[in-house]
Amino acid sequence: MALTSESWDTRIERAEELAGKSDATREILTFYKKLLQSQKEVEEFLRTRRGWLPSGYLAEDLPVVKECLPLILRTVEADGPAPLAEEARTLMSAASVSVDEMLLEYWYTPSDTQFFAKAFLQPYARWLAESGGHPLDRMFETTERRCPFCGGMPQVSFLQIREATSETGNRNLVCATCTISWSFRRVACAYCEEERPTKLGYFHAPEYEHVRVETCDTCKHYVKGIDLTRLGFAIPLVDEVAAAALDVWALEHGYIKIELNLVGL
Numbered sequence: 167m168a169l170t171s172e173s174w175d176t177r178i179e180r181a182e183e184l185a186g187k188s189d190a191t192r193e194i195l196t197f198y199k200k201l202l203q204s205q206k207e208v209e210e211f212l213r214t215r216r217g218w219l220p221s222g223y224l225a226e227d228l229p230v231v232k233e234c235l236p237l238i239l240r241t242v243e244a245d246g247p248a249p250l251a252e253e254a255r256t257l258m259s260a261a262s263v264s265v266d267e268m269l270l271e272y273w274y275t276p277s278d279t280q281f282f283a284k285a286f287l288q289p290y291a292r293w294l295a296e297s298g299g300h301p302l303d304r305m306f307e308t309t310e311r312r313c314p315f316c317g318g319m320p321q322v323s324f325l326q327i328r329e330a331t332s333e334t335g336n337r338n339l340v341c342a343t344c345t346i347s348w349s350f351r352r353v354a355c356a357y358c359e360e361e362r363p364t365k366l367g368y369f370h371a372p373e374y375e376h377v378r379v380e381t382c383d384t385c386k387h388y389v390k391g392i393d394l395t396r397l398g399f400a401i402p403l404v405d406e407v408a409a410a411a412l413d414v415w416a417l418e419h420g421y422i423k424i425e426l427n428l429v430g431l
């Protein structure tokens with residue numbers, strides 16, 4: 167299976183472009199752009215460390231990995247929303263052992279409300295994948311709706327044309343933990359694998375022609391889908407954040423997001 171993800175720079179550029187397009191989401195996209203920049207720095211720090219590769223056991227890798235946590239904390243303190251900035255300040259002066267616990271807890275039992283651990287471990291998990299490693303201390307059931315590399319939940323889905331002869335496009339999911347993507351059935355709930363078309367819904371808003379909300383009436387979960395066959399230069403992780411209005415719609419209609427994104431929507 168091909169595991170792929172676009173570069174940090176591609177994501178940063180897309181966030182910057184979209185921030186300039188809408189007053190409603192400028193603030194969250196500007197913050198997300200800065201967060202992506204510091205995530206890029208984290209991965210570069212790990213990548214350029216001489217004589218070191220991640221072992222795949224986070225507990226073992228922590229002494230090195232944790233050295234770059236201030237990169238994320240400083241960004242959030244300077245540019246994040248007030249409650250996160252406050253939390254960043256607390257973490258800067260927190261005891262080393264409690265920071266370890268926070269990171270390990272996320273790694274073993276991920277939650278989309280653990281903002282700092284999620285933001286910080288995305289570049290670690292990605293570098294682990296790119297350097298040929300595997301998460302060895304993170305056990306999850308292997309199912310199609312979980313990331314085949316790390317077992318993470320889907321953050322967003324996207325459609326792309328893979329073969330020249332295909333017009334409809336293949337569906338993929340992007341992992342919330344390592345940001346790598348994998349292929350998934352086109353018509354199935356990414357949370358409970360419901361396949362009956364009568365239970366699955368798709369909702370568009372006129373302002374985002376290439377984004378849809380993919381809902382399931384069996385488990386009441388949803389994920390946003392980015393249609394790259396309509397807008398080839400969209401970046402699923404970033405366009406998902408930009409289409410914040412669709413999260414409001416989904417919430418109002420009683421759907422629960424499979425995984426909140428890094429701006430908390």
Ligand SMILES: [Zn+2]
Binds near residue numbers: 345
């Ligand atoms: Zn993953």
Ligand SMILES: [Zn+2]
Binds near residue numbers: 355357360386
């Ligand atoms: Zn479902």
